[in-house]
Amino acid sequence: MTIDTDAHCAPASIKTLLPYLDAYWREYVLGANLGLSPSVGGAYPPGAPTSGEAGVPNTVDELRAKLLDGSDLRYAILNCVTPFDVSRNLYFEAALTRAINEWLRTEWLEHDERLRAGMVVPTLDPEAAVAEIERLGTDRRFTQVLLPVRGLDVRYGHKRYHPVLEAAAAHGLVVCLHAWGRVASAPTFTGATHSYLEDYLSNAQIVQGQVTSLIAEGxxxxLPDLRICLAECGFAWAPSLLWRFDKExxxxxxxxxxxxxxxSEYFYRHFRATTQPAQLPKDAKELAEAVELIRAPELLMHASDYPHNHGDGAQRLLAALDGAAADAVRYTNAAAFYDLAS
Amino acid sequence: MRIVVARAEDFAPGDRRIVEVDRRSIGVFRVGDRFYAINNHCPHQGGPLCLGRTAPWALSSGPGEFQVSEEHALLACPWHGWEYDLATGQSFLGPGEAPVRSYQVSVEPGEALTDDPDLRMAGRAPGPYVAETFPVRVEDEYVVVDTQPVGRDRRTER
Known part of the structure; x- marks a missing residue:
């Protein structure tokens, strides 16, 4: 049995969400002819090799046909990153995230008991994020609160975000920092990037800043029960960051x-990372050393990142693990982290 | 060997003097009315320990909460920041970190509570290094350091 900790879905267009918006916001969307970008802030240009050829599933039937049916998946956690960079109107962002969560509930979670989902929450207004967590926190089908790893001008360890983290922890929800996010925030310490390649790479750089912030800022x-999932941000950076972090x-x-x-103790106690993308050496001996340094059997949770394509790193990782370690990565780490019963 | 460092009245609280004795360099510190002497050689990598800053113990109950002790009881090596208790030469790791296994901390019976490292260290664990410390006395208004090293947990007050 396997748990997929990062599978994607997206509304086909903003029209899909109109039934879940109230009259004011329907008018706002239609009046301004607002749309949803298929590339989600540059993350997945439809023609890029990383985006995958299948396209992001728009319906549960499509996901069933392409990912769930015939697989050994016990659970798949849906992460809808559609609202990550749609609007800088904080009230619209709150309405949009609410609409997406209702769409997830009504059109996905109701229709397949294997599905779980990350709830999307506003990033511009932490109070509104807390309100959304309070509204949905008792629905156990939402296993996590989804935040873009590329957030706004302050990192998530800042006290501004403590109420959001606190609300998630109080409901037993994981907080998932997922790759990509706000394109207006510089993704690196030296400013903006100039190519898709640099942007793609930057998720692994940004996430190290978020890990550092969450640990250093206490x-x-x-929140001793808080758990953080790092999704689609890689994990091969962990040994070098933590060695330096412990030392300094x-x-x-x-x-x-x-x-x-x-x-490093906080990191391995509170964080888990998804297996896609896996940047690992090809040589078997070097791969075994990397697995040991990363403490992969403790840290990692299997993810397909469907439909995105990051190459064969994650498959090579699983192949390099022995039976118990592979089971941990495929199933038991996620089952424990998300408190999912078999 | 006993070395006269300075006249006590010329040695103000917060001051330090570094004295060269044989081939050894020893830092003598005055913190409040107490004198301390410690080898000017960091056991970590040999840095000039006594050129470092002194600091108080720091405590925290959560993000943004800071408390410090009144006296500067610690000396930080200027090279890598290892901190040593001026009174005992004991190094301390960050809060909560387990001591290196090969090093044992003993608390001697009858010791005054203020000398108990478990109480003094503010949540921090003893590190692997111990700097040499020396007794300092004030004799006839002169500050005198004795180069016969002492173990940890001994301190001479004015």
């Missing part, structure tokens, strides 16, 4: 005296 002592913390701990243990 989130996990305040020993000298610079005084600035963050609430950090009570080595950063």
């Amino acid at each position: 989130v996990f002592d305040k 913390w020993k000298a610079v701990w005084r600035e963050v005296p609430w950090v009570k243990a080595k950063p």
Whole structure:
């Protein structure tokens, strides 16, 4: 049995969402002729090799035919990244995320008991995000709160976001930082990128900043039950980041005296990462060393990232793991992390 | 060997003097009314420990919450920031980190509570290094350091 911790779906167009918007926002959408970008802020240009040829499923029947049926999937967690970069109107963003969550509930979760979903929440207004988590938090089919790893001008460890993280933890929801997001935020410390290649690579750079922020800014002592999923952001960077983070913390701990243990301890206690994309060496011996350094059997959860295509790294990873480790990555890590019963 | 460092009245609280004795360099510190002497050699990688900053213990109950102790009881090596207890030479890792296994911390019976490292260290665990410390006395208004090293947990007050 397998759990897929990152499969994608998207509304075919904004018309799909009109029944889930109230009259004011329907008029707003229709009056301005607003649309949803198929490339989602440059993340998946329809012709790019990384986007996959199948296209993002728009209906549950399509997902069943292409991914679920005939597979050994016990669960698949749907991540709809459609609202990541649609609008900078905070009230519209709140209405849009609410509409997407209702669409997920009505047109997906109601129709296949294998499906779970990340709830999308506003990023511009943390109070509205908390309200949406409170509204949906008791529906156990939502397993996580989905946030773009490329967020706004402050990182998620900042106290501005603590109420959002707190609400998720209070409902037992994982917080999932998923690749891509706000194109207006510089994706690297040296500013904007100039190519799709740089943008694609930047998710693994941005996520290290988010991990650093969440640990250094003391989130996990305040919220000891909080769990963070890093989706589609890679994981091969973990050993180098954590080696340096542990080392520097020993000298610079005084600035963050609430950090009570080595950063790497927080990381392996509170974070899990999805297996797509997997940037790993091809040589079998080097691959085995990388798996050990990354502590892959503890950290990773299988994901198809359907329909996106990141090459064969994740398959090679699973092939390099022994039976128990492969089972952990395919199923048990996610079952425990998301509290999913078989 | 006993070395006269300075007249006590010339040695103000917060001051330090580095004295060269044989081929050894020893830093003498005055914190409040207490004198401390510690080897000017960081056991980590040999940095000039006594050129570092002194610092108080820092405590936190959560993000944005800061408390510090009144006295500067710690000395940080300028090279890599390893911090040492001025009184005992004991290094400390970050909060909550387990000590390196080969090093044992013992608390001697009858020791005053203020010298108990479990109480003094503010949630931080003893590190693997111990810098050499030396007794300092004030004799006839002169500050005198004795180069016979002492173990941890000993301190001479004025």
